[in-house]
Amino acid sequence: MDVQTLTFIIVGATFALYIAIAIWARAGSTNDFYVAGGGVPPVLNGMATAADWMSAASFISMAGLISFMGYDGAVYLMGWTGGYVLLALCLAPYLRKFGKFTVPDFIGDRYYSQTARTVAVFCAIFVCFTYVAGQMRGVGVVFSRFLEVDIVTGVVLGMVIVFFYTVLGGMKGITYTQVAQFCVMVFAYVVPAVFISIMVTGHILPQTGFGATLADGSGMHLLQKLDNLSTDLGFHEYTTGTKSTIDVFFITFALMVGTAGLPHVIVRFFTVPKVHDARKSAGYALAFIAIVYTTAPSLAAFARVNMIETINGPELTGTSYEEAPSWIKNWEQTGLIEFNDKNGDGVMFYSGDERNEMTVDRDIMVLANPEIANLPAWVIALVAAGGVAAALSTSAGLLLVISTSVSHDLLKRNFAPNITDKAELFYARLAAGVAIVIAGYFGINPPGFVAQVVAFAFGLAASSFFPAIIMGIFSKRMNDKGAVAGMLSGIAFTATYIIYFKFVNPEANIPDNWLFGISPEGIGTLGMIVNFVVAFLVFKVTDEAPEEIQELVESIRYPKGAGEASAH
Amino acid sequence: MSFRNNDDQKAYWKENLALLFKLLVVWFAVSFGAGILFADALNNIQFFGFKLGFWFAQQGSILVFVALIFVYMAKMSAMDKRYGVEEE
Numbered sequence: 001m002d003v004q005t006l007t008f009i010i011v012g013a014t015f016a017l018y019i020a021i022a023i024w025a026r027a028g029s030t031n032d033f034y035v036a037g038g039g040v041p042p043v044l045n046g047m048a049t050a051a052d053w054m055s056a057a058s059f060i061s062m063a064g065l066i067s068f069m070g071y072d073g074a075v076y077l078m079g080w081t082g083g084y085v086l087l088a089l090c091l092a093p094y095l096r097k098f099g100k101f102t103v104p105d106f107i108g109d110r111y112y113s114q115t116a117r118t119v120a121v122f123c124a125i126f127v128c129f130t131y132v133a134g135q136m137r138g139v140g141v142v143f144s145r146f147l148e149v150d151i152v153t154g155v156v157l158g159m160v161i162v163f164f165y166t167v168l169g170g171m172k173g174i175t176y177t178q179v180a181q182f183c184v185m186v187f188a189y190v191v192p193a194v195f196i197s198i199m200v201t202g203h204i205l206p207q208t209g210f211g212a213t214l215a216d217g218s219g220m221h222l223l224q225k226l227d228n229l230s231t232d233l234g235f236h237e238y239t240t241g242t243k244s245t246i247d248v249f250f251i252t253f254a255l256m257v258g259t260a261g262l263p264h265v266i267v268r269f270f271t272v273p274k275v276h277d278a279r280k281s282a283g284y285a286l287a288f289i290a291i292v293y294t295t296a297p298s299l300a301a302f303a304r305v306n307m308i309e310t311i312n313g314p315e316l317t318g319t320s321y322e323e324a325p326s327w328i329k330n331w332e333q334t335g336l337i338e339f340n341d342k343n344g345d346g347v348m349f350y351s352g353d354e355r356n357e358m359t360v361d362r363d364i365m366v367l368a369n370p371e372i373a374n375l376p377a378w379v380i381a382l383v384a385a386g387g388v389a390a391a392l393s394t395s396a397g398l399l400l401v402i403s404t405s406v407s408h409d410l411l412k413r414n415f416a417p418n419i420t421d422k423a424e425l426f427y428a429r430l431a432a433g434v435a436i437v438i439a440g441y442f443g444i445n446p447p448g449f450v451a452q453v454v455a456f457a458f459g460l461a462a463s464s465f466f467p468a469i470i471m472g473i474f475s476k477r478m479n480d481k482g483a484v485a486g487m488l489s490g491i492a493f494t495a496t497y498i499i500y501f502k503f504v505n506p507e508a509n510i511p512d513n514w515l516f517g518i519s520p521e522g523i524g525t526l527g528m529i530v531n532f533v534v535a536f537l538v539f540k541v542t543d544e545a546p547e548e549i550q551e552l553v554e555s556i557r558y559p560k561g562a563g564e565a566s567a568h
Numbered sequence: 569m570s571f572r573n574n575d576d577q578k579a580y581w582k583e584n585l586a587l588l589f590k591l592l593v594v595w596f597a598v599s600f601g602a603g604i605l606f607a608d609a610l611n612n613i614q615f616f617g618f619k620l621g622f623w624f625a626q627q628g629s630i631l632v633f634v635a636l637i638f639v640y641m642a643k644m645s646a647m648d649k650r651y652g653v654e655e656e
Binding site: 073077089093210239248252274282287558 | 580588591611615617630634645654
């Protein structure tokens with residue numbers, strides 16, 4: 001059977017599975033819709049959290065990114081996993097004990113302030129939309145290459161499926177589909193990596209193959225080889241970075257606190273039955289994520305060696321374009337790889353200096369990897385299914401946060417407090433539907449600024465939610481004015497810095513102009529500090545939080561008496 | 569009041585913060601310490617074919633993170649039982 005047919009069969013089978021799960025797990029109440037009835041076992045919640053968190057960007061782009069960045073790629077690896085430690089130790093158990101549906105709920109109630117709630121709602125919606133737009137691009141890329149349908153058809157198909165199980169199943173449907181998507185995704189990620197690891201180093205585990213000697217009998221370590229290749233071809237050495245230490249530090253920190261502050265991840269810890277389960281489920285989630293995140297850098301190294309050797313040939317003199325392997329021509333059609341025969345000799349050459357004739361998009365490293373390594377057709381089909389699963393699971397989680405923010409935080413808690421459970425559920429579904437249509441539009445007409453605004457999403461989460469929640473738990477007396485002033489100044493500072501360097505004056509976006517040498521990607525860390533400092537100063541000159549709020553904070557600090565998550 | 573007395577509640581929170589602090593020190597040491605600030609120095613040490621700083625940045629820190637969460641979970645559960653504030 002050819003790759004095309006196999007891809008249709010495997011992707012089609014996974015779609016059927018997701019829909020079947022959605023019908024089985026459909027939501028009957030707002031409680032089901034928002035937090036899956038609060039009854040998800042921790043292991044399954046861990047898988048769902050992992051699927052929710054690992055986006056199309058993680059699945060498709062991360063290994064490629066690391067492959068091109070070398071050591072510097074560690075900011076993503078450590079940043080996106082280290083945030084879970086903060087989440088598990090400082091946020092998840094307390095928020096679970098607090099027992100509400102959404103992050104704005106916590107902020108609004110803890111700081112007894114509608115202003116705080118509203119600021120939080122808008123941040124949540126903004127962060128989620130930024131993210132969804134990126135996911136839809138991922139769906140488009142996967143569909144257009146693997147199913148050979150045009151991007152519009154691909155995105156519409158993806159939208160219909162997400163619509164079906166988000167609107168029908170809510171959090172309950174999403175959670176159980178995400179469990180299935182997690183399995184598809186991890187399998188699709190690890191299988192090619194294992195194959196390639198065996199091929200390149202003879203090790204079954206990519207994580208140990210990463211540090212092993214090459215299987216070609218030269219006795220040279222993979223990373224040594226990669227360092228040599230990189231320097232010979234005019235790239236920087238693979239195992240050391242090009243970014244300044246301070247910038248790496250700040251970016252990693254911003255990604256960590258940003259991760260811990262992302263509403264669609266936090267909300268997952270409202271779905272487990274107990275505080276103990278919230279702690280446990282964060283551990284499982286990170287363990288599952290670690291499977292992919294420790295495989296990714298290994299895959300990145302294998303793929304880089306493979307790609308360089310395929311294009312430049314074993315003698316590193318280049319290979320003839322006429323005899324180029326089929327994957328190069330396949331991927332040329334998507335525009336993700338380009339050959340520009342500068343010296344007109346018909347020979348391809350890839351390097352980091354003026355000899356270079358290739359333009360290689362980083363997304364190709366995971367998607368084309370099985371083809372580059374000549375793996376069987378079913379592995380290629382599996383990667384397609386995995387990419388789609390990653391994009392769908394994250395979009396669904398994000399869309400749910402958008403819909404809850406609208407129906408619960410805006411309608412129920414602001415404009416229409418007397419709304420019935422049934423009507424609220426209807427509005428939640430309506431909001432999910434509208435959000436899907438908007439996200440689909442961005443998928444078909446991707447705005448050019450998607451990559452730029454991702455820094456924004458993390459920066460905002462880091463400079464707004466994270467400090468507000470931390471202070472809400474660890475300081476009993478922190479008051480509404482301090483929290484609101486902190487959030488607003490944190491956001492204002494971060495947003496101004498990012499907007500200036502990314503949109504107003506992109507030419508000035510060079511290390512010399514940066515504040516303390518911190519790039520816009522890392523500025524969220526400073527925004528977080530601004531938030532903490534301003535909140536503390538304002539708190540010092542105003543009254544401390546009222547007695548009943550202090551008692552509320554006391555009560556979320558120990559597990560006993562945690563009920564189901566509820567609206568009131 | 570779920571605690572036996574006020575002192576217990578204070579002691580429980582203090583113990584929780586102390587545990588948190590210890591774990592976060594490790595969290596910081598493996599990632600920001602070994603993976604970033606001291607990565608260059610550690611790169612002079614070979615560790616199974618990896619430069620040690622590079623290994624911490626791309627593999628080691630993640631493995632330690634997972635362990636930290638499970639240690640926290642186990643210690644907190646024991647503590648909850650000791651103070652009688654575990655869930656029914």
